[in-house]
Amino acid sequence: MLVNKKRVKRNKSLDKFFHGFFMAMALLSASFIVIIVLFVFAKGISPFLPGYEYGQVNIISFLTGSLYRQDQGIYGIGFIVINTLVCSFLALLLSFPISVLTALFIAKIAPKKLGAIMQSVVELLASVPSVVYGVFAAGVIAALIKDLASSLGITTFGGSSMLAVIILLAIMIFPTLTSMATTAIKAVDKDLEQASLALGATRTQTNFKIVLAAAKSGIFAGAILGLGRAFGEATAVAMVAGNKLFGPTFDLFDITRTLTSTMLAGLKETSGLDYDIRFSVGLVLIAVIFVSNWVLNYVKKKVGNN
């Protein structure tokens, strides 16, 4: 007899145990997310509730304000939201074409070995810690911008500027965009390429009209991820943003202020409302990311519907 009844029973109970065990693990990690969101929400919403110990803040003037002065107790972040959106989207605009063309080169044009080397370089870039990008931005990008500005007769705050933030973010999201785009391009059905070439299209025509068109959904997904990173990047951005007190900023050489740099600046040396309000800013940041992801996913669906 191959079937041992005892054995079968034991296997069954072992199965049951592991089923429960995995479920517990999944619940644990899911509960972290819930706990974090609940905590940030509770803390972030508190300044706007009546009876708040440091004096209730008006939520409308918080969300729409164009002045942020903790020394005077004025907290308006409307302009900061705009700054964040402008910086992130411009960074995406700058990084997107470079990333897509790099991905095309890696996946389709480069000789195999060179492509593999380039791909590992891109992956390496993704693993550089953001604070390292930050010192690079402060030491190199900001210095270059300072020189550029002074040659144009513009004074900057030591190079800290919106332009520095945009360039920094563009560099930081480049690996995400590129590796997602490379994967998407490599996944394009070879049959489509062959069909195009067999119709007398050139390599370049095939790459642009067929390969990129077929990969656009994956490329777009990379853009969404990259934008999420741009929105959320704090450390490096805080090092070159300059934290302007009012705004919004539309001058590339002027300093700016993003939601993340606002949350980060002086977090450890403050208390009371100025401390709690950072949680409110965090909530707004989550909302901004959520909404822009939703919008981009909607656009992606529209674009991908072919």
Added chain:
Amino acid sequence: MEEICFDVKNVNLFYGEKQALKNINMQLLKHKVTAFIGPSGCGKSTFIRCLNRMNDLIEGCKVEGEIFKDGQDIYSAKQDIVDLRTHVGMVFQKPNPFPMSIYDNIAYGPRCQGLKDKKKLDEIVITSLKQVALYDEVADRLHESAMGLSGGQQQRLCIARCIAMSPEVILMDEPTSALDPISTAKIEDLVLELKKEYTIIIVTHNMQQAARISDYTAFFLMGEVIEMDITDKIFASPGDKRTENYITGRFG
């Protein structure tokens, strides 16, 4: 007097070290349907891909010998490959429409050649679709995605896309192997219709298909052409024992 479309002389093909085609010699005639038959891996698909140089895309693939088309060796350095492929179109085993509208699928080839005139493109799209008898089925949704068509319709679209380039030759690499019997019958009718204007070379696994639609048949085995003759003769009285064994279903 029959005109020669391709004159193939001593073609050998290697994938790295492995020889996939051995000393192929044949003449393919204009405005005829020539079928390549043979068991899987016999080299018939490999050979058809020599005729529009699609094998160039495969790394480590080396072709020796000459294939003359209109007096020029298509493997000579002088041959412009893009130009060759505009004259020698190809239909693949799996229908492979581009993920774009029906209209754009057909306009793709001409547009790649720089044709922008909307009127001319419209005309090409419509005549191409009519030629493959697809126009009536899709007339009201030309600007909808081609991915919504059935497999058989997709394959006819691919043939229309090929015709839009007004090629001289259409290569078909097992064009019906992924299709149901009704779609297959439509494609076969289409081939008989198209041979009035085009030279058609078709690879097929289906011997009845070869018998039904081709004028000439070549039997491939292990990278060699065992026998090539008028189709009726190949099927009625094959000259080689191996051909006979294959077409009577004793192997393959």
